[in-house]
Amino acid sequence: MTFRYRALFVGCSLLFVLGFVSLGQAQEGAKLYITPSKKEMEVKGRLLGKIKGPPNVVLILADDLGYADTGVYGSNSIPTPHIDALAKRGVRFTDAYVTAGTCSPSRAGLLSGRYQQRFGFEFNTAGAAITHRESRGLDPAVITFPEVLQHTGYATGMFGKWHLGTRSHFHPNTRGFDEFFGFLAGAHGYFPVKKEERVYSTVMRNKTHLKEPEYLTDAFARETVRFIHKNKDKPFFAYVPFNAVHTPIEASKKYLDRFLDVKNPQQKTYNAMVSALDDAVGAIVAALKETQTEKNTLVIFMNDNGGPVYTRVQSNAPLRLGKLFLFEGGIRVPMIMSWPGVLEAGSIYRQPVSSLDIYPTLCAAAGVVLPPGLKLDGVNLFPHLNGEIKTAPHEALFWSNGPNTAVRLGQWKMVQAHDHVWLFDLENDIGETKNLALAKPEILKTLQAKLKQWQGQMKPPAWPSKPNRRKVKVDGAIYELNI
Ligand code: CA
Numbered sequence: 001m002t003f004r005y006r007a008l009f010v011g012c013s014l015l016f017v018l019g020f021v022s023l024g025q026a027q028e029g030a031k032l033y034i035t036p037s038k039k040e041m042e043v044k045g046r047l048l049g050k051i052k053g054p055p056n057v058v059l060i061l062a063d064d065l066g067y068a069d070t071g072v073y074g075s076n077s078i079p080t081p082h083i084d085a086l087a088k089r090g091v092r093f094t095d096a097y098v099t100a101g102t103c104s105p106s107r108a109g110l111l112s113g114r115y116q117q118r119f120g121f122e123f124n125t126a127g128a129a130i131t132h133r134e135s136r137g138l139d140p141a142v143i144t145f146p147e148v149l150q151h152t153g154y155a156t157g158m159f160g161k162w163h164l165g166t167r168s169h170f171h172p173n174t175r176g177f178d179e180f181f182g183f184l185a186g187a188h189g190y191f192p193v194k195k196e197e198r199v200y201s202t203v204m205r206n207k208t209h210l211k212e213p214e215y216l217t218d219a220f221a222r223e224t225v226r227f228i229h230k231n232k233d234k235p236f237f238a239y240v241p242f243n244a245v246h247t248p249i250e251a252s253k254k255y256l257d258r259f260l261d262v263k264n265p266q267q268k269t270y271n272a273m274v275s276a277l278d279d280a281v282g283a284i285v286a287a288l289k290e291t292q293t294e295k296n297t298l299v300i301f302m303n304d305n306g307g308p309v310y311t312r313v314q315s316n317a318p319l320r321l322g323k324l325f326l327f328e329g330g331i332r333v334p335m336i337m338s339w340p341g342v343l344e345a346g347s348i349y350r351q352p353v354s355s356l357d358i359y360p361t362l363c364a365a366a367g368v369v370l371p372p373g374l375k376l377d378g379v380n381l382f383p384h385l386n387g388e389i390k391t392a393p394h395e396a397l398f399w400s401n402g403p404n405t406a407v408r409l410g411q412w413k414m415v416q417a418h419d420h421v422w423l424f425d426l427e428n429d430i431g432e433t434k435n436l437a438l439a440k441p442e443i444l445k446t447l448q449a450k451l452k453q454w455q456g457q458m459k460p461p462a463w464p465s466k467p468n469r470r471k472v473k474v475d476g477a478i479y480e481l482n483i
């Protein structure tokens with residue numbers, strides 16, 4: 001069986017297993033490993049560089065990290081040598097976007113490769129008890145890329161925060177992960193818990209609750225390192241969604257001691273949390289070196305949404321506002337991809353890309369040809385990164401959050417909140433300071449038409465946003481913060 005044919009077969013049999021089509025040969029699917037033929041390797045070699053086989057993949061996701069809170073994205077106050085080194089070995093994206101300004105829908109877009117509004121996931125699953133409702137989570141009918149990779153023979157593990165439903169039918173073990181170590185809800189403290197926690201809040205290994213003694217960021221790094229060592233001889237995929245640096249703002253002495261000169265205790269603790277996150281990235285990269293898997297591992301680092309304004313410690317400079325908003329500070333995030341020998345070291349990619357692109361990009365790296373019935377909103381970034389395709393990966397990108405919407409089309413960005421509309425020229429005004437809505441009516445009309453067309457394809461929210469929504473004023477207009 002040729003590589004491409006085999007990959008197609010694997011993709012189709014995945015659909016069979018999930019009950020979409022019947023091919024009658026699915027029992028073989030789970031055992032298959034993708035081994036490219038010589039010819040296929042030559043083709044891929046021209047495309048991507050020297051590839052020896054399907055790469056391992058490590059996808060590291062930060063939580064609520066400020067756009068400018070790493071050295072490579074402009075921080076002068078928080079040293080992040082490991083994240084910076086990752087960028088030196090790979091591609092740094094200046095205009096990477098997530099599909100929402102909040103944790104939960106952003107993760108739904110990332111793992112599904114589709115605008116989450118296509119299946120009604122517009123708002124967070126909400127906090128604690130409401131989240132634990134039976135219907136609040138990533139629709140089980142949606143095929144995630146961890147499921148695809150698992151089915152094509154990858155060892156798959158997740159270490160961190162889930163936030164895509166807490167009931168058993170949403171559990172990571174049922175959504176593509178052989179192993180899960182982390183917690184299911186939207187936030188968690190970083191130190192050992194003293195009181196008894198609710199089912200959906202505790203740290204667990206697969207479905208067993210436990211009491212984690214270590215600082216949680218260290219614990220997630222430790223588990224990822226263990227997973228890499230355990231699976232070094234086969235293709236593996238590690239999804240590492242740290243809850244760092246989401247609230248509560250908590251850090252251990254080891255990291256606090258690095259910022260003795262910072263007077264504001266909240267700022268000092270936040271800086272220490274970022275430093276712990278950076279150490280965790282360093283530990284994961286070191287494990288790849290120790291296991292000699294580094295050269296055949298694609299490492300991606302990104303963030304789930306912008307740093308919040310309300311904590312007063314993140315910096316999204318030079319972007320406007322932050323988490324919960326559809327201005328750039330809420331949705332534009334750091335993103336780095338490293339794959340030695342394949343992606344050009346120290347390069348920068350400036351066209352807009354999306355977290356939606358992770359799904360098809362990883363599947364392309366793994367050699368999986370996705371079945372035509374699987375409609376994704378993301379695109380494979382490799383032909384864009386190697387210069388084979390010069391145009392931008394997306395004609396336009398869209399966001400929707402209750403009464404707030406946004407579109408990016410080339411250099412133009414429109415934000416709407418209720419009846420108020422802003423139009424920005426991001427090429428000349430990255431900070432979204434000058435509203436050109438009145439000055440450029442034709443451009444505004446084009447963006448509004450694109451948005452309307454996109455909205456026509458989306459479903460209404462499957463559940464409402466959190467009640468008692470906070471309202472703030474932006475340029476005199478009311479902006480409702482829908483979570
Ligand atoms: Ca977040």
